[in-house]
Amino acid sequence: MSTPPFSPVLVGGLLLRAIPPEIVQPIADRLARRVQVRHPGLFERLNPLGPKRFLVDVVDLPWQFLLMIADGEGAVSVLRKGDSAEVDATIRAPLKVLFGLLDGSIDGDAMFFTRDLVYEGDTEAVVALRNALDGADIDFLDDVAAGFGPLADPAKAIAQKILKAVARVETDMEILGESLVSPAVRRAEAQQRRIDELEERCARLEKTLRRSKTLPT
Amino acid sequence: MSIDGKDAKITLGPLLFNWPEAKRRDFYFRVADEADVDSVILGEVVCSKRTPFMTKLWEEVIERMRAAGKEPIMSTQALILSSREMGWMRDIVADPGIYYEANDIAVADMLKGRPHLIGPMMNVYNEGTLATLARGGADRVCLPFEMSGETTAVIAKAGIMEVEAFVYGRMPLAIAARCYHARAYNLPKDNCRYVCNLHNDGMTVDTLEGKPFLTVNGTQTMSYTVNNLAAEIPQYLEMGVSRFRISPHDVDIVRIADLFRGVLLGRVEPQQVLDETEGLVDGAPNSNGFFYDEEGLRYKVAE
Amino acid sequence: MSRVARDPSRPVTSLELVCPAGTPAALRTAVDAGAHTVYCGFRDETNARNFPGLNFNREELRDGVAYAHDHGADVLVAINTFPAAGNLDPWYRAIDDAARLGADAVILADIGLVEYAKDNAPNIRRHLSVQAAASTPEGINYYANNFGIARVVLPRVLTLPEIKELNRHTEVETEVFVFGGLCVMAEGRCSLSSYVTGKSPNKTGVCSPASHVAYEETGAGLASKLGGFTINRFAQGEPAGYPTLCKGRFAANDKVSYLFEEPVSLNLLEMLPEVADAGVTALKIEGRQRGKAYVEKVVKAFRRAVDALEKGQQLDAAAIADLTEGGQETAGAYRKAWH
Missing domain, CATH: 1.20.5 (Single alpha-helices involved in coiled-coils or other helix-helix interfaces)
Structure with missing residues (x-):
């Protein structure tokens, strides 16, 4: 079992408990579509795997994310902690580690060696997902900010300030x-x-x- | 071109374990006198530290084999690490009257222009590589342990040189600069006290669940299972494999050779060989998985 | 001739840093971080890092070569598995395409393929892969005399004094591993993974395939399994390693231990002066399966060290320890004590 780190995300997560998954779902949908459009190569790398379902358990947030990949497309469904789902593999890590894996700013193997990242189930699918994400050059802030249209740059600046804090x-x-x-x-x-x-x-x-x-x- | 079992030859492979000299001598003298094999491979393949004590013994055994009408073959080291070891290899292959087995490209190159055998430790996976080695003089090959029957068939059909299959014995899976026997006994390799001679068929390695899994033989790591391709011999003959290698173990090797000869001549059912040999070496099961391109440790019953 | 070899601005004494790229993104990262040379492979069984989601298609290689060349770096293509008889075409095509797409060298292991490359793609440099396990000057010179190989990647079985001695007896450039995962068996001569999974690293390019690996969280910690066999157990908080057999924990001689090797990574950063003194041409960083973060950090650290060495400055042993397997590092076979 991976225990949540004593982190600002954990404390924030406790506050976020009141927010039901339905509120988060549209944000997740928008992000998934944006990644799809901006990084088509990501799904091309995952194609040989066939359809796969991953449960991404963010240990310091009150939600889990069900990532479904099939036919070169991806979708995310937000679940409450403890909700069960039929999946090929489960990935557990703190939010910071998962963000780092998304944008390639941290090394998945290193996180695995130190046990900050834990996975179970279809190892091949997890390894493929990690490699494909790392190869996709995702800049998460950039992708999120892009959704703000003409306000993208100020939005990004504010987000960076928050992250620094x-x-x-x-x-x-x-x-x-x-x-x-x-x-x-x-x-x-x-x-x-x-x-x-x-x-x-x-x-x-x-x-x-x-x-x-x-x-x- | 298929081979008639009557024309097929049996080779006794090199002794891979570190047996005491007296045991070694008794073993080879008995093989010379009693074993129904055509060729006997001598020499040290695994560790150069075992070599110095045996030069005289090999001379004696070569004479004995010749007198018994068996072809003596000298083998060479699988992993050569120093110029000193390379010097020894050069000394070993110096006799033009002897047929040699090369387990490293450097030795094969020393034998250039002379007929020689390419050993199973060399990476021969395809006809292109084999054709290149043939131009250097190689005229026999014992294919790598993990070679499937399907690939063997393609290589045998290419007709580049005589093909030998490894049909009995624990399979060498890896070789290293490090000695795991010494490591298991907390000894440095330089002062190994020859602990590899404590196990006549290698030291069993268990998983954490206590399942026997691998075998350590000095710097070599071997299968725990005993490769046994008695049931596949008819297929081998069909594809044109003409030589069959039996690897020495601390069992009645004369009986093992008789059983395999029986299969070649159609006098013994392969199942009898499997039943009689199962568990003989440290209680280890038979395996044949590599032939079917599957896990080497498995035994697959042929359809 | 490689571009690096032609570049007159680089002093003859400088060491070439050869860096891994599992994806185009990692290639750009490596080049930006200061790699002199990047090595990569096609997305199939022709290379020894045939991992899911990794490697280059033809178009990506062409773009990668362009990016590297624009920044003064070379690209090597590893075609270093052993094709099984009757199915040589994918390997022949890989060699042809690497040459056509402008790569600077191919890294080969199979004797038949080295000969094919010499005859069919004579203009691309031929390097001998570590998978060929050429551990002696005689072995290396065989490949040089018969097939004109320009460089050999040395197997990780030799000590530095042995490498120095070897370099005296061959004209072929030598490349040595200085960082990353470490085979403890002679490379290209190991069927351990094949024995347990049925997938041969030599033939399919993947050791301990992820498809055969399972991690199980138990009350006692994390168990790693390969082909159904438990090869290690990690207690809560204990650093984990790759699920390769040679880094597993086993029982032998009545004792449970890392019989073959601890889960450690090779790190020669602090030994670079000795490595240079041994007469090697190039330093290789392992890890095409690792992420961009690893590539950036390790390449930067080694580039700084190589530059410092060239200028005769003290080496700054930068902290790259957290990228090592099991959080531990070793000088491996390069030090006599390891054997």
Whole structure:
């Protein structure tokens, strides 16, 4: 399980809980169409996969997104946290990581190595989606701002300012968060070492057991 | 052009494991005297550290094989890492009276102009590569372990050189500069204390669930399963494969050779070979998946 | 002749930085970040990074070559898998098209293909892929004498002193891996993935295919499976690695361990002076399957280091540790202690 990071998005997300998915849905639709028009190559790269459904679980938001890809087209459906859906793969990560994957500003493998990104199900589909997104040169702010027509540039500037402010708050919250959890982390690490020892002993015992079974009778 | 089983030849492959010298000598002397094989491949393929002790033994065994009417073949290292090792390879292939197996392009090039065997560690996947190697003098090839029956057929039909198939034994899957036997015993490679001689058929590697999975043999990683293509021999003969390789294990290799000869001559049912050999090596199951272009560890029952 | 080799403004002593591009976007990123050379592959089984959603179609390669050349960089096309008998056409076409679309070199592994390229596309430089596992001067010189290869990518089995010695005995340029994922087995001679998945890296260009990989969250953490076999388990918060067999955790000699290799990445950034001293021509960064963010960060760091080295300045060991597999790095086979 990927736990939500202690971040401004999490706090914001708690406030957003009151907003039902139906309100968010039209925004998601518009964005999906815009990506489609501006980055046709994205779906061309995904075509060999055939139709696929991904559940994107933004761990620090109260919603999940069902991404459906078929015949060179994509659609997004907004779901409430906990709603179940028939999918090929599930991707779980904090909003910041997912944004970074969308615009290629962070490396998917690196996020996976550090476990900030978790996926389950059809691994091939997830890898293809990640590679295709990275190859698409999506500038999310740009795509969103484009929807503001003649006001695109001022809108983008405002969005950038907001993101900067969020980043500042984020650093502060990380420091606060670390001081809150560090005693628990130390305890957990000690427990982990103990578990590792036990695991090794179990493996040894299992092996001895198997050997004694395969001996000629 | 299909081959009559009576004309097919059996080759005993190189011993891949590090057996003590006395055991090795007994093994080869028994093979010379009793085993129904046409050719016997000698020499060290896996690790140069095992080589220095064996030069005299090989001389003795070569004589013995010749006296028994068997063709001795000297093999060479699969991975050559230093000029010192390359020097040894040059010394080994110096005898013009011996037929050699090359497992690296550098050795094949040393044998240029002389007939030689291209070993299964070399990447021969197609007729183009084989034709190039043939111009260097190669006249026999044992195809890579992961070669499918379908591709083998195309290569055999091209008729470029004699084709050999690896039909019995654990399959070498990888070779490295690092020694995993030493690593498993917390020893540096330079001071490995020859721990690879603790396992006559290699050291079993289990998954975290405790399922036996792979076999480590020094710097080589092998299948846990034992490749057994007895049931596919009729297809091989049909496609024109004329030589069949059995890889040495710590089992009754004379009996194994008899069983495969029986299949070639149509006297033994392949199923009997499979039943009799299943589990002989460390309890490991038979496999034939690569022949069908599937997972190498699987056994697929032919239709 | 490659453009880089012709460029008189570059000193003879400088090291060429060869950078990965899995997509056109990554190619532009690499060039912008300071790559002297970019390598890529076609979107099929002809190259050893045949991953879903990755690689170039013909048009993308043509545009990529144009972009690189406009910015003074070279493009190499990896055609480094081994075609199975009876189906050579896709590989022949890949070589023909790479030459036609203006690439500066093809990177080949199969002996038959090297010969095909020499006979049918003589004007494009031929590099020998790491997949050919040519680890000795004798092996390399075979390819040089018979097929005129200009460069060899060395297998990751040699120590730096061994590489230095090798360079004394061959005229062929050598290229070595300096960063990224690390094969622990001799490259191009490994059927481990094939054994478990039925898909041969040598033939289909993909090791541990994603289609055969599954991650399962269990109470104890994350289990990674390949072809149904558990090859590793990561506790909560423990860094994960690629789901390749050689980076898995296994039990042998009554002990659970990373028997073959820990989930680590190669990083020779701090060893570059020694690498240069070993006489190599080019430095290769692994990672066509990685994102633009990785490409940008690693290429910039290495370009800074190469430039500093050229000017005789101290190297600035930039922080690229977070891009390494399992958060750990190694000097791999280049140091004797690894063996």
